[in-house]
Amino acid sequence: MIIGFDFGTTNSLVSVVVGDRVIDVLDEEGLPHPSVVRYEGEEIIVGREARHALEEAGVGVYGNTVKSPKFLLGQEVVTVGGVERNPIDIVADVIRFVRSESLRSAQRQALGQLDRAVVTIPVNMNGPRRAALREAFARTGISIAQFVHEPLAALYGHLRGSTDPEGLTRSLMKRNVLVVDWGGGTLDLTLCRLQPGRILQLRNGGTDEVGGDRFDLVIREEVVKRFSLKNGITDSDHPSPEARLRLLQDAERNKIALSERTNVTFYRPGYFPESGKTLEYPLSRQELEEITRPLVVGGIRHIESLLDSVNMSPAQVSLCLVAGGMAAMPSIRGRLHELFGPEKVVVPSNSATLISQGAAWIAKDSQRLVLAKPLELEMARGSRLPLLHAGTEMPGDGEVRNVRIHLYCTDPSDGVVKLPIEAPTALSDHPQTSDPRTNLGVVTVRVDDKAPPLVERLELDVMVDDDLIVEVTATSSQKKDRRSAQFHDLEFGIGLPESSTAENPPPKPKRPTPRQRAHGVGIRANSAAEKDQSLVPGDVLYKHNPRAFARMRGTDQATQEQLREHLYYQPCAVCKRPWGHEACRCGSAPSRSTGKAGRPARR
Amino acid sequence: MLSALVVTSGADALGSQWLSDLARKDPFLRVPPRLLAGAATLTPNDPVRQALIELTHRVLAIHPIYHYYVANPTGTDPDQPPFVSSAKVSDAAKKVTPDSLHVAPSAYRDAQRGLLRDNAVISFALLWVLQGHWTSAQFIAEMTSAVWSRPATEAVSSADIAVALVTAGEKHALNPLVGHFLVEHQKLTAQLNQAKDETSAERQRADRSESDNLALREAIASERSRSESLAEQVTALTSDIETERTNRFVDKSHMVDDYEVLRTQVIRRLGSQVQLLSDGLHALRSGSTPVAEEFVDRALTAIQQEVARLKELGGTR
Numbered sequence: 001m002i003i004g005f006d007f008g009t010t011n012s013l014v015s016v017v018v019g020d021r022v023i024d025v026l027d028e029e030g031l032p033h034p035s036v037v038r039y040e041g042e043e044i045i046v047g048r049e050a051r052h053a054l055e056e057a058g059v060g061v062y063g064n065t066v067k068s069p070k071f072l073l074g075q076e077v078v079t080v081g082g083v084e085r086n087p088i089d090i091v092a093d094v095i096r097f098v099r100s101e102s103l104r105s106a107q108r109q110a111l112g113q114l115d116r117a118v119v120t121i122p123v124n125m126n127g128p129r130r131a132a133l134r135e136a137f138a139r140t141g142i143s144i145a146q147f148v149h150e151p152l153a154a155l156y157g158h159l160r161g162s163t164d165p166e167g168l169t170r171s172l173m174k175r176n177v178l179v180v181d182w183g184g185g186t187l188d189l190t191l192c193r194l195q196p197g198r199i200l201q202l203r204n205g206g207t208d209e210v211g212g213d214r215f216d217l218v219i220r221e222e223v224v225k226r227f228s229l230k231n232g233i234t235d236s237d238h239p240s241p242e243a244r245l246r247l248l249q250d251a252e253r254n255k256i257a258l259s260e261r262t263n264v265t266f267y268r269p270g271y272f273p274e275s276g277k278t279l280e281y282p283l284s285r286q287e288l289e290e291i292t293r294p295l296v297v298g299g300i301r302h303i304e305s306l307l308d309s310v311n312m313s314p315a316q317v318s319l320c321l322v323a324g325g326m327a328a329m330p331s332i333r334g335r336l337h338e339l340f341g342p343e344k345v346v347v348p349s350n351s352a353t354l355i356s357q358g359a360a361w362i363a364k365d366s367q368r369l370v371l372a373k374p375l376e377l378e379m380a381r382g383s384r385l386p387l388l389h390a391g392t393e394m395p396g397d398g399e400v401r402n403v404r405i406h407l408y409c410t411d412p413s414d415g416v417v418k419l420p421i422e423a424p425t426a427l428s429d430h431p432q433t434s435d436p437r438t439n440l441g442v443v444t445v446r447v448d449d450k451a452p453p454l455v456e457r458l459e460l461d462v463m464v465d466d467d468l469i470v471e472v473t474a475t476s477s478q479k480k481d482r483r484s485a486q487f488h489d490l491e492f493g494i495g496l497p498e499s500s501t502a503e504n505p506p507p508k509p510k511r512p513t514p515r516q517r518a519h520g521v522g523i524r525a526n527s528a529a530e531k532d533q534s535l536v537p538g539d540v541l542y543k544h545n546p547r548a549f550a551r552m553r554g555t556d557q558a559t560q561e562q563l564r565e566h567l568y569y570q571p572c573a574v575c576k577r578p579w580g581h582e583a584c585r586c587g588s589a590p591s592r593s594t595g596k597a598g599r600p601a602r603r
Numbered sequence: 604m605l606s607a608l609v610v611t612s613g614a615d616a617l618g619s620q621w622l623s624d625l626a627r628k629d630p631f632l633r634v635p636p637r638l639l640a641g642a643a644t645l646t647p648n649d650p651v652r653q654a655l656i657e658l659t660h661r662v663l664a665i666h667p668i669y670h671y672y673v674a675n676p677t678g679t680d681p682d683q684p685p686f687v688s689s690a691k692v693s694d695a696a697k698k699v700t701p702d703s704l705h706v707a708p709s710a711y712r713d714a715q716r717g718l719l720r721d722n723a724v725i726s727f728a729l730l731w732v733l734q735g736h737w738t739s740a741q742f743i744a745e746m747t748s749a750v751w752s753r754p755a756t757e758a759v760s761s762a763d764i765a766v767a768l769v770t771a772g773e774k775h776a777l778n779p780l781v782g783h784f785l786v787e788h789q790k791l792t793a794q795l796n797q798a799k800d801e802t803s804a805e806r807q808r809a810d811r812s813e814s815d816n817l818a819l820r821e822a823i824a825s826e827r828s829r830s831e832s833l834a835e836q837v838t839a840l841t842s843d844i845e846t847e848r849t850n851r852f853v854d855k856s857h858m859v860d861d862y863e864v865l866r867t868q869v870i871r872r873l874g875s876q877v878q879l880l881s882d883g884l885h886a887l888r889s890g891s892t893p894v895a896e897e898f899v900d901r902a903l904t905a906i907q908q909e910v911a912r913l914k915e916l917g918g919t920r
Binding site: 018019021023026028029030031105106107109110253257261263264265267269278280 | 850852853856857859860862863864866867868870871874875882885886889891893894897898901
């Protein structure tokens with residue numbers, strides 16, 4: 001039995017598919033467990049009890065309380081209530097609580113041992129944090145079958161849980177879907193496209209600055225400010241922490257109430273202890289929208305920014321799926337309606353638990369994550385070698401995928417081989433050379449600078465682990481240098497409901513082709529998969545094989561490009577000026593070099 | 604062996620050398636049958652008969668058949684098996700070589716071999732009859748098996764056979780022979796009938812057994828088929844039970860889910876209204892009537908909505 005586990009920023013819960021229905025395992029109040037933990041001496045308080053005592057919004061450590069501890073993953077140690085704690089242990093405390101509470105619930109029989117889960121993660125959770133999260137789960141006795149990004153899980157859950165999954169999938173085929181997960185702690189965005197057999201992520205984005213908790217905080221502060229101004233409350237009249245906490249809870253409740261009513265009243269007796277005044281402030285929906293507009297606008301701006309990053313207009317989005325607790329807020333819904341059109345914005349009734357439900361369906365359907373875009377190596381003269389193809393299935397729990405590639409160094413003159421790793425910006429099974437790429441990073445490895453071109457061999461090992469981390473390791477045969485780099489900011493896809501990735505094998509690799517050089521300063525990649533002399537820069541080739549530039553044409557003659565590269569570094573044979581010098585009248589200046597590449601004058 | 608023969612006084616006159624010479628001159632035993640036939644014509648107490656028998660006995664004892672190849676021909680040696688079969692004499696005759704008969708190999712061909720064998724058997728059989736060891740029936744049986752039943756070496760016509768039977772000795776010589784074979788025939792007929800009866804009975808028993816066997820096979824096949832049918836039913840029922848169990852588990856889980864959703868929603872709604880009403884009561888006591896009214900109104904609205912929802916749920920059942 002594999003369950004879905006949404007270890008959310010604000011709330012966490014477990015879902016499981018029983019029969020044809022997904023069941024959410026919630027707490028006694030029918031709500032997910034708040035991802036909050038409080039340490040009181042030896043006692044560890046997790047969930048709603050810890051959450052009720054916290055009056056702060058946002059994520060992090062507040063005294064002896066940790067809110068959304070998964071954001072602490074990646075740090076060595078954090079101080080909570082004066083005690084240094086390992087973030088993995090803190091996260092494990094929350095997971096352990098959710099597990100034990102779920103196993104005590106009325107639905108415990110449907111959960112089995114609750115020892116294996118598909119776990120959702122934020123789109124911006126990097127590889128080391130994913131590894132730390134896996135360890136935290138392991139400490140509670142839960143092995144992670146696989147990670148899946150929260151918005152991707154939400155979309156899968158929406159498609160799979162609909163009354164007509166096939167029809168819905170068909171209607172969205174080859175169309176763009178924006179998943180907006182606007183929860184209590186963060187706004188997570190994922191732009192996806194439905195391809196035959198797969199859902200692929202185009203671009204991810206998000207922020208933790210416009211979460212629902214911040215709305216509550218802003219509402220509380222604004223209500224207090226306006227009331228104080230109207231009633232002459234001085235700054236010294238500080239309410240007690242307990243009163244502030246109660247008012248924060250009122251803010252949350254009234255925010256929800258204003259979804260259905262036009263007016264509510266904040267009423268907190270004796271809120272101001274110094275003056276003994278009761279806070280009583282009527283708040284209209286209009287005022288609420290005014291107060292929260294900056295946050296709503298901020299969130300919408302992130303959405304627009306995400307679309308801009310892929311040159312996509314809102315009209316090109318066929319569905320805006322809104323998940324998370326903030327989906328119920330009219331102002332947010334209204335802005336999304338303005339942006340995409342009301343017919344495209346869908347707020348499912350189960351939006352608060354949609355992510356966990358999606359994870360449960362993914363577990364039930366045994367779907368595996370696949371790489372959405374190929375991982376490529378840029379080689380000499382702009383050709384590209386796919387290291388991992390789009391559609392490559394990601395390893396499951398405890399698995400590792402390895403690929404080894406043999407390369408040659410085309411230009412060892414600076415003693416370093418540059419291996420730029422990149423991915424196409426847009427989704428494409430067969431990316432073209434002219435398609436824009438996103439550079440993920442460069443692996444450099446030292447080589448023998450005295451070696452002739454195409455002599456020193458390089459081994460490139462590409463490894464993907466179950467934490468979805470790609471590690472590229474380059475080794476030079478002569479210099480014996482070995483360098484590694486990790487890449488974890490990747491986009492993934494997942495099979496559509498009722499399909500498997502096996503039905504859609506990854507496209508066959510295409511022979512790398514040269515491309516037009518982009519403008520600006522860039523790294524001159526100097527590796528090649530084949531011993532091809534034409535890939536060696538002309539100036540380097542001349543040093544090691546001058547015969548290639550002889551007038552008598554032979555089989556290993558330099559190409560025109562190599563000839564030009566060679567001549568570029570040579571002074572003019574007549575006037576001894578550098579290449580392209582204004583004063584050179586011998587034919588090397590760019591305006592006069594067309595056609596013959598300046599060769600007669602420079603030799 | 605031969606030395607154990609009892610020699611009567613009449614035979615004492617006959618010297619060994621003379622007997623040897625006599626025997627050597629009759630290598631194919633042509634004479635002993637005639638001597639014994641002659642003796643048979645005499646009365647049993649006739650001393651000539653005794654002498655002829657003894658003579659023949661001695662001559663036969665000297666002959667290589669009996670001398671070399673036949674052990675204990677008289678049956679008097681207790682250490683040797685008794686010599687009671689003309690078939691053994693016939694077999695011994697086959698082993699005799701020309702050298703032991705003192706004849707050239709060219710003079711000892713198949714015809715001579717057959718003659719020697721027949722004479723040896725006839726001599727022995729007559730000797731045994733005359734000595735009272737055999738009855739006429741035993742004699743006929745022995746002769747039939749050793750001599751008469753042997754296929755003729757040359758073709759004999761029916762006329763020859765008829766003539767031979769008509770002219771063959773006296774009528775009383777054929778009568779015992781015919782009588783013997785009639786008795787034998789009757790015995791064999793009786794045995795044949797008995798065998799037929801037994802065969803018939805066995806066949807009937809076999810038929811019954813076959814029938815029983817067939818019935819049992821059919822019964823086994825039927826039982827096996829029934830057993831397989833039952834096994835299939837068990838499998839189907841087990842599968843049904845498993846499916847039913849799964850369905851029940853699923854139904855139960857869904858019902859628990861429905862119940863939990865309903866229960867927790869009611870708890871949430873009521874809980875929040877209690878909090879709202881508490882605040883409203885506090886406001887009322889503090890003189891903030893509008894606030895109290897709003898809170899009560901909100902609480903009532905929420906409770907009414909919840910009641911309506913619950914009624915709707917009941918109506919959909």
